[in-house]
Amino acid sequence: MLALLPVNLLAATLPPAIDPAGQNQDLMRREEKIQQREQAEKKPVLIDEKPVATSTDDGAFFVLKSVRFTKSEILNADDLRKVVGPYLGKKTRLSDLNKLVAGINAAYREKGIFTAAALLPPQDINGGTVIVRLVEGKLGELVVEGNDYVPDTYVRDWIRNVQGEQLSDMTLLESDILQFNRVNDSRLQAELRAGKGFGLTDVVILVDEVAQNNFQLFVDNYGYESSGENEVGGLYRRYGLFNGSDRALVYGLVTDGNIAFSAGYNTPVRSTRWRVGSSVSLNQTEITSGDFENVLVNGDSSSITLDASWLAYSTPNFWLNAVSSAFYSDSETTVADEIISDYSITKLNTGAQFTWYGAGWQWTGRQLVSWVSTKNKAVVDNDQAFMVLSGDTTAFFRPGNTNGYGLLQLDYQYTAEDSIPGAVAYSLGGAASVRGYKAGVVSGDSAYQISLEAHYTGWRAFGGDVDSFVFYDAGEVYSTSPSQMVQSVGVGLGWHNAAGLSADFTVANAIDNVVPDQDDVVFYGRFSWKWSK
CATH class of the missing domain: 2.40.160.50 (membrane protein fhac: a member of the omp85/tpsb transporter family)
Incomplete structure (x- = not known):
């Protein structure tokens, strides 16, 4: 019809x-x-290094009277005093010192510094004085891994906030990675690794293509x-x-x-x-x-x-x-x-x-x-x-x-x-x-x-x-x-x-x-x- x-x-x-x-x-x-x-x-995901294992042998108690630090270019006296203050004048064991060191490392992280660490070297504690070594390392290399067809140079162009001797703010590195992932199809992750030289930390960018x-x-x-x-x-x-x-x-x-x-x-x-x-x-x-x-x-x-x-x-x-x-x-x-x-x-x-x-x-x-x-x-x-x-x-x-x-x-x-x-x-x-x-x-x-x-x-x-x-x-x-x-x-x-x-x-x-x-x-x-x- x-x-x-x-x-x-x-x-x-x-x-x-x-x-x-x-x-x-x-x-x-x-x-x-x-x-x-x-x-x-x-x-x-930003993957930090695994913490160093600490000893489970606490040893004898002693009264912590003072803590001496090696020179720091990052933490000032007030930063260190806030961490050490709660321990001074109190009975202390090795486990307490490990917590003190962990508190100093947390202070570094709060400032966005991931290339520095506090260490407790072997020592005889005399008169209640403890020495803490501050190792403020420098950036080693920016390493790109896991990529097959995405060029290294293209990835490096996006990572703008890994410059100089210190990784001054990890959130800025995370921001670079987020921007890459939201514009590109491949995905980036970052991790920190010990560098080739003493005190050096490499930033490793892992590419998931x-x-x-x-x-x-x-x-x-x-x-x-x-x-x-x-x-x-x-x-x-x-x-x-x-x-x-x-x-x-x-x-x-x-x-x-x-x-x-x-x-x-x-x-x-x-x-x-x-x-x-x-x-x-x-x-x-x-x-x-x-x-x-x-x-x-x-x-x-x-x-x-x-x-x-x-x-x-x-x-x-x-x-x-x-x-x-x-x-x-x-x-x-x-x-x-x-x-x-x-x-x-x-x-x-x-x-x-x-x-x-x-x-x-x-x-x-x-x-x-x-x-x-x-x-x-x-x-x-x-x-x-x-x-x-x-x-x-x-x-x-x-x-x-x-x-x-x-x-x-x-x-x-x-x-x-x-x-x-x-x-x-x-x-x-x-x-x-x-x-x-x-x-x-x-x-x-x-x-x-x-x-x-x-x-x-x-x-x-x-x-x-x-x-x-x-x-x-x-x-x-x-x-x-x-x-x-x-x-x-x-x-x-x-x-x-x-x-x-x-x-x-x-x-x-x-x-x-x-x-x-x-x-x-x-x-x-x-x-x-x-x-x-």
């Missing part, structure tokens, strides 16, 4: 989910949300019903392509009626805390199922994105990035070989994203402001220019050392413009959206969605770890037609083993009816294999 409609009327009836650029944007948004679930913060080559193959049913739900895809990610801390990605996906390809590259700008990148994507869509199956609906889209981020603020438990990007896409949709839409879209984004975490919890968020310009070359006087506000946040909480954790995800988009193109519209439904509905079941100019999950990870089966969970999803879209709300509840199961095999399943029940002949229960599943070297 639809095949008998004039093309111009048929174009008006096409749902937003058929727009190839819209499908491409949904695909990128979906994979981004899946990757967000897999990311975990790795806090750097990510595997340089990463492959993933997957099959799932996450696709659109109109162009093929069953998907086969793969990606290859390469780290250290040119400079040791850059990364490149190639991604491909095929369904019955859809072929998608994307490639991207991102690199740090030396040690400036900037990263810049670019990506391209191509998408070909053919409607192979549903009401429009017999009217030859086809679409092509291509896009290019330039992006940049800058670590603007960093503390041990919080950091903030300034982000910006420029996006351009072309998309064309045809019905019976006649062009019904030919969009070019330019989008400029700017905003910020943050991460904040503590013991057992982490919260991340992003807020963007976008300026969008669209032009439909198939329609006269149909240009649009408008602003879009969008954001997302993810919160993770694990109570104590339990096997359970909670996860919250929230996304939104708002614009005052009506009837915006599919490439910048917001759709709901799908494996990474409201899971009780088919992908792209509803779409609108403005929207929000929220997911609440409660997980339990104390299971093992078939040689792998199991993550079971229950969830509630909800979302609402707003456009020229009345708003539509969708909600679902369900259960999920994730499984993975050490060989890189994984499986993820969800079964969700839709609460709201929004389309005719809607399925009450929707199942999503993905099998994947990851290999790294």
Whole structure:
């Protein structure tokens, strides 16, 4: 019946989910949300030298009358008096002297000095006077270890606060390491070791590199019903392509009626805390199922994105990035070989994203402001220019050392413009959206969605770890037609083993009816294999 409609009327009836650029944007948004679930913060650790073992032979008691120190250029008389005062004039044994020495070492640490130590040399104690030797060593070398493809020189560029003869403040070294870890994919740790010469202490930077080559193959049913739900895809990610801390990605996906390809590259700008990148994507869509199956609906889209981020603020438990990007896409949709839409879209984004975490919890968020310009070359006087506000946040909480954790995800988009193109519209439904509905079941100019999950990870089966969970999803879209709300509840199961095999399943029940002949229960599943070297 639809095949008998004039093309111009048929174009008006096409749902937003058929727009190839819209499908491409949904695909990128979906994979981004899946990757967000897999990311975990790795806090750097600063490892101090193990304390020297002390003797358990306390010897005889004596009254401590005075303590003589060798010359110090770091601790003044008041610093030493505060440590020694509680022991003077009291009965003392060797164990008490060891505590006194430990107190002096703590005074060094409070000043941020890790290359100095107090020692109790062998001696005969006469008249209640004890001699304590202060060894105020100097920095030896800055050593970089554990790196294969990340250059030593690149790591050294980030460690700015190991200079001179003293490591004057260990917190500054930790700050350097935190900044490196928050801009780069590899992770640094630091430890102190005895240097080659007497009184020298080396700072050793340990580099934990990510595997340089990463492959993933997957099959799932996450696709659109109109162009093929069953998907086969793969990606290859390469780290250290040119400079040791850059990364490149190639991604491909095929369904019955859809072929998608994307490639991207991102690199740090030396040690400036900037990263810049670019990506391209191509998408070909053919409607192979549903009401429009017999009217030859086809679409092509291509896009290019330039992006940049800058670590603007960093503390041990919080950091903030300034982000910006420029996006351009072309998309064309045809019905019976006649062009019904030919969009070019330019989008400029700017905003910020943050991460904040503590013991057992982490919260991340992003807020963007976008300026969008669209032009439909198939329609006269149909240009649009408008602003879009969008954001997302993810919160993770694990109570104590339990096997359970909670996860919250929230996304939104708002614009005052009506009837915006599919490439910048917001759709709901799908494996990474409201899971009780088919992908792209509803779409609108403005929207929000929220997911609440409660997980339990104390299971093992078939040689792998199991993550079971229950969830509630909800979302609402707003456009020229009345708003539509969708909600679902369900259960999920994730499984993975050490060989890189994984499986993820969800079964969700839709609460709201929004389309005719809607399925009450929707199942999503993905099998994947990851290999790294």
